[in-house]
Amino acid sequence: MVTNMYPPHHLGGYELSCQDVVERWRGRGHEVVVLTTDMRLPGVVDPAGERSRGVRRDLRFYYADGELHRPPLWKRVALERHNQRVLGDALQRGEPDVVSLWHMGAMSFSLALVDASVPLVYVVCDDWLSYGPEVDGWMHLFAGRRPVLRPFASAVERLSGVPAHLPDLAVTGTFCFVSESTRRRAEESTPWVFPGAAIVPSGVAPEDFPAPAERPGSRPWRWRLLFVGRLDHRKGIDTAVRALEFLPPAANLEVVGRGDDAYRRRLEALAAEVGASERVQFTVVARSQLAHHYRAADALVFPVRWEEPFGLAPLEAMASGTPVLATGTGGSGEYLVDGENCLLFPPDGAEELAAAVTRLGDDADLRAALVTAGLRTAASLTVDRQADALEALHQAAVAGAARRQSPA
Structure with a gap:
């Protein structure tokens, strides 16, 4: 190989x-x-x-x-x-x-x-x-x-x-x-x-991202958003940061991944600009710890603006029982179905992402439905x-x- x-x-x-x-x-x-x-x-x-x-x-x-x-x-x-x-x-x-x-x-x-x-x-x-x-x-x-x-x-x-x-x-x-x-x-x-x-x-590897034991959608909503992936302008992380401007002060974003240091500095500056410096956290974790971060989040945001070849992060989140909010560009759109196993929003649509987050937070039944369908999707796309x-x-x-x- x-x-x-x-x-x-x-x-x-x-x-x-x-x-x-x-x-x-x-x-x-x-x-x-x-x-x-x-x-x-x-x-x-x-x-x-x-x-x-x-x-x-x-x-x-x-x-x-x-x-x-x-x-x-x-x-x-x-x-x-x-x-x-x-x-x-x-x-x-x-x-x-x-x-x-x-x-x-x-x-x-x-x-x-x-x-x-x-x-x-x-x-x-x-x-x-x-x-x-x-x-x-x-x-x-x-x-x-x-x-x-x-x-x-x-x-x-x-x-x-x-x-x-x-x-x-x-x-x-x-x-x-x-x-x-x-x-x-x-x-x-x-x-x-x-x-x-x-x-x-x-x-997705089921042993790395085991299905949750609790009933789908039963986790209490705490406004904890997660992005997992490379720090790269094409990934649209800035859209997720800008979305915080339209969300309650309790909303926060964890960004997990390595990548472009210059882009990270721009994200930090953007967070300060929208008054969210204390609400955006950057971290790098071992793959063995990713499942914990997925399960600790209320939703995964996947705001990519380019034609993503596939997109593993939404699939890993689904396997972990975490709802997905995504743009559905490129290959990810071949398994992401709006209103069924995720909520879609347009690339660069910070306000639309914020609206999707709010909708998800306000509707426990919707969260349960997305998680249930997401678990089925993850079970059909395994390593x-x-x-x-x-x-x-x-x-x-x-x-x-x-x-x-x-x-x-």
Whole structure:
């Protein structure tokens, strides 16, 4: 399995889904080696003995200290050669039946071409197919928005030994997407089409987010709102902060997640501007503690303004018996149903969010109905089902490769 980040060094739900599937597959007897980058989060240590369990943080990519970076050309050649060598060695040592490519953002797209004899399965859970060539510090020189070296690609390949042509990814392997929305955007913004691609939604792990013991909707209302996710302007956290201006003084917002420090400072300034500095709390918690925070909240707010590929947080909240208020953009809109398992409001709609919070707080029967339906939704979208579907796709890719290689 190749991916750009892997927990505990991760930034979002994509990497957590990857880890969940890896653990399920290992539990079923599959040998899974994870090849990821050497990116480390400050203050986060590698799990003891993870390398012996098959997690190798040996790749390098074009991201460091929270930013994309563009090293000198000779360093990019060295990075690409390093990654080619690392993946080539892993393939030679492990002789895998299949390679599973997950998050390739800021990674070397040329890794998809190391060994065409091994079947590839792409598990696409965000828009890296669209932005990947631009943030790949090597490939963007030949296939980005300003491909300054495209005329020299063939010569560069001969001299450096590093692929300099963007491969036709659509024919290099089997594709699956986390949502129809993600697949559609990939076709709209790339040269490729994926007519046979499967849609495999992410799932929630019931053991991490157990269903509550109490009767749905029976928790007393205390105006405690929660956001879980990356600190990123696209997530719309500022909408939730602005909504506090239209809510009673008892309303407060807990923001759980890492991310853009500059955006956090803007959120703190906004909270002061609307008179809510004491009502907004920022924290970072271990994944093992997330369920407690969901259960302690009266509602999860998911105010994303971009086309969210899927959105795990609403599903985790549903599994925890917590009502969801969301915009329903992108892939999240494929499982969020207004008035059934959530209340929807428009992106950037602070007043509409406040109205939804007030409506929820005033109606215990509505809370109970949303929680009950949310529990059903979470039960239908589990990690086990995700792992089942992905396992079948990988097995089919192996079987297909065997048929193609067998003599007629």
